[in-house]
Amino acid sequence: MAIKKQPKIKPCPVTVSLEPENQETPVHFVEDWITPEEFFYKRNHFPYPPPDDVPTTLKIEGLVKRPLVLDYKQLLSLPAKTLIATLECAGNKRILFHPRVYGVQWQKGAISQGIWGGVPLYTLLRMAGIKRSARDIVFTGADRGPDQSVYERSLPVEKAMHPDTIVAYQMNGGPIPHAHGFPFRLIVPGWYAMASVKWLCKITAIDSAFEGSFQTTDYMYYPHADTDDGKKPVTTIKVNSFIQQPQDYDTLKKGLNLIKGFAWTGKGTISKVEVSTDNGVSWKPASLFKSQHPYAWTFWKYEWQAEQKGEFIILARAKDSTGRVQPMVPEWNRKGYGYNAITSIRVQVK
DSSP states (O other): OOOOOOOOOOOOEEETTTTTTEOOOGGGOSSSOOOOOGGGOOEEEEEOGGGGOSSSSEEEEBSSOOOOEEHHHHHSSOOOOEEEEEOTTTTTTTTGOOOOSSSSOSSSSEEEEEEEEEEHHHHHHHHHHTTTTTOOEEEEEEEEOOTTOEEEEEEHHHHTTTTTTTTEEEEEEEEEEEEGGGTTTOOOOOBOOOGOOOEEEEEEEEESOOOOHHHSHHHHHHOOSSOTTOOEEEEBOEEEEEEEEOTTTOOSSSEEEEEEEEEEOSSSOOEEEEEETTTTTTTTEEEEEOOOSSSSEEEEEEEEEOOOEEEEEEEEEEETTTBBBOOOOOOOOOTTOOOOOEEEEEEOOO
């Protein structure tokens, strides 16, 4: 009797919450520069807006000389830019903070990478004639909370005018899926993804610092448990890394074992990844596999000759071209943002 081949196991997104839907990418199985739509992580503050409630036009108003209302075809007619960019939730790895903090209990998969196509934001702001008095640019999404609160974030004018800050209408070569912000999504490479507003329907130039709750209450680093002293805004992605294989508490055989993963940063590029198989006593450089795209993550691998049996703690740390290095201990903050401590797993060699 012929033995039937077992079907290949397909990874699945990891659901963290149902309402609103929040799902992680199965990051242990990421092997490409582009995360397919079916595995792209989802972060929502409110329920999905009904498709019929999402405007098909984009308004640009406030401190501009020529307020605009642009539809999908008009945006497609403008000079476009395509870039590969990592999107990471600021709460990624929140579950690893000690002491524990409240919030969506993300493990390690609130991160994905896509090809984004759209119009540079500065093109639209110049078309509208942005005034010199403008200080912040506010972005409004079409999603709503039960109390009709809206998701709004702002960027300082300097970041808004960066040539790689885009109003995207394409993801991975096609229209942006509804779950990821159709028809328009702001993409802010290098910043945590709370800045990349989905279902973007309005852009407003203002002459003061924006004071919305998702700007000044949420997405702030609060270094103390009981006071707001020293609080500062969440912006640029910290240098970080992840061990894909082996996984935590895997059992390995003596001999050659492959340790691999990927690393990313919001400033510069990844310049080095080091691996320790003795809990940080010694470090060895990993081989890097980099993309030509400046905002893409970097894959890395290290071949470990395991000569003894026993339990081992494997660590990985990344360094970027600006000199930032993953710390041994993360900067604790009571909302659990920006976890980027050295990656650690435990394995047994038999």
